[in-house]
Every structure is written in structure tokens, then in C-alpha cells.
Amino acid sequence: MATFTAQTPLFDVMRDPAGHEILASHVPDLAANPLLHTLYHYQLGLILGTEESLRDDPQKRAEILAKIEALDPVPAGQDRSVRDIERPSGYEPDSVETGSAAAEYPAEARKWQRFELTLQGSSHGNPFTDVDLHATFSNGDRTLRVPGFYDGNGTYRIRLLVPAEGGWSFTTESNARSLDQITGSFTAAGTEPASRGVVRVADKFHFAYDDGTPYLPIGTTSYVWTHQGNELEEQTLASLKSGPFNKMRMCVFPKSYLFNENEPGIYPYEGSLQEGFDYTRPNPAYYHHLERRISQLEELGVEADLILFHAYDRWGFSTMNAAADDLYVKYVTARLASHRNIWWSLANEYDLMFEKTTEDWERFAAIVQENDPNQHLLSIHNCREFYDHSRPWVTHCSIQRRDIYKTAEMTTEWREQYGKPVVIDECAYEGNIDQGWGNITGEEMTRRFWEGAIRGGYVGHGETYVHPEDILWWAKGGELRGTSPDRIGFLRRILEESPGGHLEPLPGHWDAPSAGIKDRYELIYFGFNQPTYRRFVKPQDQTFQIDVIDTWNMTVETLPGTFSGRFRIELPGRQFVAVRLRAV
Incomplete structure (x- = not known):
């Protein structure tokens, strides 16, 4: 080198x-x-x-x-040596009766909702590192191993997002005698009408809930909205309630970067900014707050795309040793995997975290999979270089653009390369800051959403408009100020009306992308082109109704009559127009 x-x-x-x-x-x-x-x-x-x-x-x-x-450069990454924290084989003396901890849990639960077992045990030493706890849940021939976690003040919890109705039993295992071999049972009723389960990959390139209902990720980003205090956080939730978005990219850790120089009100570890933090002692109060916000997102129908690591840090959370990293990933997974609406993102811009290697990321992925019995979606996000999205644990591609101009246009190539759903979580942001990633127009943001959707992918939103108090949606939430959200909501309605609930690309047009079902339904997007008419060749025995869609003015004009064979339609000669053909 x-x-x-x-x-x-x-x-x-x-x-x-x-x-x-x-x-x-x-x-x-x-x-x-x-x-x-x-x-x-x-x-x-x-x-x-x-x-x-x-x-x-x-x-x-x-x-x-x-x-x-004078240096001899070495490849990125370094040996962070401390790979594990040894737990004592016996956390409590033999005089403590096995299974003696007080246990509390409900006798009834529901499918796709949380069941929680609460245990009162010892708190000497450091229970976060000294106590190993999990339970095996059984439902007929099905068994699930579920990790527990310490929640402070002698309280331990084991949480399961119940995946099936019927009778369930459980048995705990622990190196703490009082927490070991506690047994119990509960009955899980059917789901509530509004409960659809966890979002999964469906039809190779798309998503659906457990019950089969299609899910269209219409995402936005507000990295550290949960670190801004109650007033602003509640305003963010109100904006989501009235907006079009059903997925939120957000960080566990606070962020130190442009427009992110305020201190969080509470930290994820015991300690202080002045004296340092103890990375072996998570702060339960911090996670109680995070859990509350994630639950509120679920009430709004919003998926929490939770980012575990990022490089924008002045507290040392991005440069902990490997043992602390592993403890953190296990703890977060054990605490949060019982939320139905969790997506795991190992990192935002993983390739800017120079201390971590591919070995680290692969290990984190294995920890998440081992400790999440419901196997929520799992991804990793890039800055300059893509991670290998073909890795079996990567459920979908979480992509930041690599080209200054081309973004959603690359959806076709990435689908072919990886054979997985393509989610362009960062296509740039609508705004007016000095950075090229944060000053595209609302028109361009909307165009990228349409371009990606027609190509069979999913594009994400964010806003970076200059604010006198540095309250930019992309970082801190608050109010949506851009012109694209309403238009993105209009696109969402168009997509939800499509047969099957998602779009699959169609061949046949060299100059414009199209998607749908051959000879039954087709959506063609002209983007920044401005045709005044368009010719079509369709089967003579198939008749179509045609809609002219103005994606910016959010109008749908159904042309009079029906069309078949060779025909021409008139178009408005404006940019951002789509045409929809619906078989009669």
C-alpha cells in the first residue's frame, strides 16, 4: 500500500x-x-x-x-482484542434456592403481542455482565429460546413477541440460582383485528406482514428524534400521524454532527460526559424512554428502522471494545425484539466506523439473529462502499446513493445484483443546507420516489431545511416543512391501488420505466421528460381505460372512452407525469 x-x-x-x-x-x-x-x-x-x-x-x-x-498504512480496522466478558459460573451461593425469585406474568396473551415475564432477583456485582438469563418457550412442537435482560433495581425481564396462538409453557435457565428453572404457562388468544404481525420479505423483492397483507415501505429519516425532549418529540409524532410515512430510520445512540451539537437529556450508559461512561452498565431509564417512543410509532403504524451503530460520536459509543459492543448488541436485542415494528440496521454508514471490521459486522449480525426469536428484518447501510448484501443474514438492501446524480435509476441494477428488496434509505434530502446530500428540491425528491417505485424498489425521504434553532427533520424531527411529503403520500395511494399491493417492473419502453402486470395493469413514469402525446401498441382483443396522473399537482384524469390495439393519447407536455393503463 x-x-x-x-x-x-x-x-x-x-x-x-x-x-x-x-x-x-x-x-x-x-x-x-x-x-x-x-x-x-x-x-x-x-x-x-x-x-x-x-x-x-x-x-x-x-x-x-x-x-x-512515516507510517506504513494498514487496512481499515484494528484488533480490539477484548472479545468477551466472562460471567461467573455461580452468581449466587448454593444457599439460594433454585427458582426462588418472585415471578410475575399474565395468564393470557395474544398472538403478535408481547408476553413479559418479570423476575425479582439479586443485584450485587454487575448484573448486566454477571447474570446470564434466558427462557425456552414451547407451543406444541415449536420451541423458542428467548434472552432475558437486567432492568435495574433487582428486576429481570424476558420478553416474547408471541408468534402463534394456543397454549405456551416456559422454563428459565440462569447462572443465578434464584432465576433458574422457573416454569409457567399462558394461553395466547388470536390476534386483535388491527394486528398483522411482523414485516417480512415477500415475493423476493417486496414486503408483507405475517398475515399476508402487503407492506409498502414509505420511509423517512429522523436520526435522533428521541433525544430532543418531550415537546419536540411529541411534535414529531404529530407530524408522523398526519404525514404519509410508515417507516422511520432512527438511532439508538445520540449523534454528534452538523446541526447535532446539543447534548441528549439522558445517556445510554451510567456515567457522565465529564467523567466518562461505564460501557458495562446500560442505563435502563434511557431504554424505557426509547421503548415508549417505539411503541408510539407502532400505534401510528410506523416501523422503527433502528440503527445500532454510527460514527457521529463524541461520547465513545462508536469506539467501544469488542466485548462492550457485543454486550450492547445482546442487550438491545433482548430488550427490543419483542416490539412488532422493529427493523434492525447494524449501522448507518458502516464504512466510516474505521475501528470495526467485516468480522465485527458479521458477529453483530449473528448476535442479533441468535437473540431475536422472531427474526425481524436485518440490514446494514453504507456511505462510500456497499456492504456485501448477498450475505445470507441481510434481508434487504439498505442503500445510500454512491453517485451524485443517479439514485433510484440504479434500482434495476441492484435488484439484479442482489436478488433482494432494494430500499434506498438515503437518496439525498430535500432541503437547502450547503451539503449536496441535503439540498435537493421537493420536485427531485418526489421524482426519485416515483423512479424507484416504478423500478420495483423503495426510496426514503428526509428533510434538511435550515432552521434558526438547528431543528432539521433529518436529525431532530419536529415539523415537516418540505413540499415532497404530500406528493409522496399521493404516490403511496397510487401504489396501494395497484393489483397485488406492489409494483413489478415491465419491459417494453426504452425511454421510460414501467411496472405492473402485463396486459392487465401498467404504470409508466416520464419523470423529467415532458411528452405532449404518446403512442401505444396493445393486443387488439384487450381494452384499457387510461389515467393521466400529474404526480406533482396530485391529479388523476381518466381519459374518455377505452383503448385497444394501436392508439395515441394526448399528454399535457409537463414534467412529472405518469400514465396508468387498466384493463377493462
């Missing part, structure tokens, strides 16, 4: 462990800068030459550059 020079992009230096250490040690303000990720593509020499703390110290700049130039 070539050595570093003043012309090397900052990104390449920062993802080298030794290069990162030199910059963090000698230019800590740079390493902790919330704008750091906007500087990555600039040359190292330029960054050092414009860094405020080095501006009047050319000798120090030269020394730092010399140290970096």
Missing part, C-alpha cells in the same frame, strides 16, 4: 488506526469536530494548513505531517 502524503485525502488517514491516533493526539479539535465528515475528501495538507489550532504553528504542522508520512 502506498504511503501517506500531504495529498492523501483525510478520509484515508483517519481510517488508518495509527493515522487516526496521531491526529486525535495532536489535533484533538479536528478529531472531535462535528464537521469532520464534511472534510474527509480534502487533502491532508490542506486540512492541516487550515486547522485553527495549527494556523500559527507551521513547525507543528510539519511534525504532524512527517509522522503520518
Whole structure:
């Protein structure tokens, strides 16, 4: 590998462990800068030459550059060595009676709702790391192994999203004698009318609930909306209630980045910003709050696409050692897997987390799968380089665009490459900030949604409009201010009206994408083209009604009469028009 020079992009230096250490040690303000990720593509020499703390110290700049130039670069990632936390074989003495912990649980439950077993046990030492707890649930020939977790104040919980009705029994296992070999049973009734189960992959490229109802992910992003205080968080929920979105990308950890410089009101671990955090002691109050918000999303019919890791961090959560990472993934999965509306996303922009390797990501995926008995959807999201979405644990492609202009147009290629649903979670954001990823128009956001949908994929929304208090929807939620959400809602209605509840691409037009069912239903999208008419050739014995859809003005005009064989229709000569053919 070539050595570093003043012309090397900052990104390449920062993802080298030794290069990162030199910059963090000698230019800590740079390493902790919330704008750091906007500087990555600039040359190292330029960054050092414009860094405020080095501006009047050319000798120090030269020394730092010399140290970096002397390095022998190594591949991204490093050995974080501590791979496991050893649990004591016996957490409690032999004098403690097996199964003596007080247990509380309901005698009745419902399919696709949470059953919770609450146990009162010991709290000495560190129960988060010292106690191993799980239960085996049985329903006829079906058995599920479900992890438990410590919830503070001597309380342990085991939660199951009940997957089937009928009689269930359970037995606990633990290295804490009082929590071991506790047995019980409950009866699960049928589902409530509004309950449809977990979202799964369906028909290879699409999604449906457990009961078979099609699910169209119309997603948005508000990374740290749950860290903004009650007033703003409730406003976000109100915006979702009246908006078109049924999926929310959101982080577990707080975020330190552009427009994200406020401290969260509560932290995920015991400790403080001044004294540091104990990564072996999760803060139950933090997760109680997160759980409440996830439940509120479920009440609104919104899936919580939960991001476990990200690089935008000033608290050390992104650079914990491997043992702390594993403890965190196990804890989060055990706590949250009983929510019906959870999707797991291992990372936002995994390739910016330089300390983590492919081995780490594969291990995290295995931990999630092992500890989630209901096997919710599981993905990982990129910045520059795609993860290998062909990996068997990846249920769907979670994609950030790699080209400045092409986004949804690539849906066709990605479907063919990976053979999985394509969810373009980050196609850029409607807004007006200085970053190219955050200043596309509402028209362009809407166009990308339509382009992706017609090609058989799913595009995600976000907003980054400048706000005097830095309340940008993409980060903090609040109010939707853009022009695209209403148009995205209009697209959602069009998609829900399609046969089968989703669109499958159709061949036949070289200049415009189309989707539907051959000779029965077809939706053609002209995007930024503006035809004044269009010719068609259809079977002579098949008759169609035709709708002209203005995707921006949100109108549907049904043309008079019916059409078959060779025919021509008149079009308005405007951009963002679609045509729908419906067999009579």
C-alpha cells in the first residue's frame, strides 16, 4: 500500500488506526469536530494548513505531517482484542434456592403481542455482565429460546413477541440460582383485528406482514428524534400521524454532527460526559424512554428502522471494545425484539466506523439473529462502499446513493445484483443546507420516489431545511416543512391501488420505466421528460381505460372512452407525469 502524503485525502488517514491516533493526539479539535465528515475528501495538507489550532504553528504542522508520512498504512480496522466478558459460573451461593425469585406474568396473551415475564432477583456485582438469563418457550412442537435482560433495581425481564396462538409453557435457565428453572404457562388468544404481525420479505423483492397483507415501505429519516425532549418529540409524532410515512430510520445512540451539537437529556450508559461512561452498565431509564417512543410509532403504524451503530460520536459509543459492543448488541436485542415494528440496521454508514471490521459486522449480525426469536428484518447501510448484501443474514438492501446524480435509476441494477428488496434509505434530502446530500428540491425528491417505485424498489425521504434553532427533520424531527411529503403520500395511494399491493417492473419502453402486470395493469413514469402525446401498441382483443396522473399537482384524469390495439393519447407536455393503463 502506498504511503501517506500531504495529498492523501483525510478520509484515508483517519481510517488508518495509527493515522487516526496521531491526529486525535495532536489535533484533538479536528478529531472531535462535528464537521469532520464534511472534510474527509480534502487533502491532508490542506486540512492541516487550515486547522485553527495549527494556523500559527507551521513547525507543528510539519511534525504532524512527517509522522503520518512515516507510517506504513494498514487496512481499515484494528484488533480490539477484548472479545468477551466472562460471567461467573455461580452468581449466587448454593444457599439460594433454585427458582426462588418472585415471578410475575399474565395468564393470557395474544398472538403478535408481547408476553413479559418479570423476575425479582439479586443485584450485587454487575448484573448486566454477571447474570446470564434466558427462557425456552414451547407451543406444541415449536420451541423458542428467548434472552432475558437486567432492568435495574433487582428486576429481570424476558420478553416474547408471541408468534402463534394456543397454549405456551416456559422454563428459565440462569447462572443465578434464584432465576433458574422457573416454569409457567399462558394461553395466547388470536390476534386483535388491527394486528398483522411482523414485516417480512415477500415475493423476493417486496414486503408483507405475517398475515399476508402487503407492506409498502414509505420511509423517512429522523436520526435522533428521541433525544430532543418531550415537546419536540411529541411534535414529531404529530407530524408522523398526519404525514404519509410508515417507516422511520432512527438511532439508538445520540449523534454528534452538523446541526447535532446539543447534548441528549439522558445517556445510554451510567456515567457522565465529564467523567466518562461505564460501557458495562446500560442505563435502563434511557431504554424505557426509547421503548415508549417505539411503541408510539407502532400505534401510528410506523416501523422503527433502528440503527445500532454510527460514527457521529463524541461520547465513545462508536469506539467501544469488542466485548462492550457485543454486550450492547445482546442487550438491545433482548430488550427490543419483542416490539412488532422493529427493523434492525447494524449501522448507518458502516464504512466510516474505521475501528470495526467485516468480522465485527458479521458477529453483530449473528448476535442479533441468535437473540431475536422472531427474526425481524436485518440490514446494514453504507456511505462510500456497499456492504456485501448477498450475505445470507441481510434481508434487504439498505442503500445510500454512491453517485451524485443517479439514485433510484440504479434500482434495476441492484435488484439484479442482489436478488433482494432494494430500499434506498438515503437518496439525498430535500432541503437547502450547503451539503449536496441535503439540498435537493421537493420536485427531485418526489421524482426519485416515483423512479424507484416504478423500478420495483423503495426510496426514503428526509428533510434538511435550515432552521434558526438547528431543528432539521433529518436529525431532530419536529415539523415537516418540505413540499415532497404530500406528493409522496399521493404516490403511496397510487401504489396501494395497484393489483397485488406492489409494483413489478415491465419491459417494453426504452425511454421510460414501467411496472405492473402485463396486459392487465401498467404504470409508466416520464419523470423529467415532458411528452405532449404518446403512442401505444396493445393486443387488439384487450381494452384499457387510461389515467393521466400529474404526480406533482396530485391529479388523476381518466381519459374518455377505452383503448385497444394501436392508439395515441394526448399528454399535457409537463414534467412529472405518469400514465396508468387498466384493463377493462
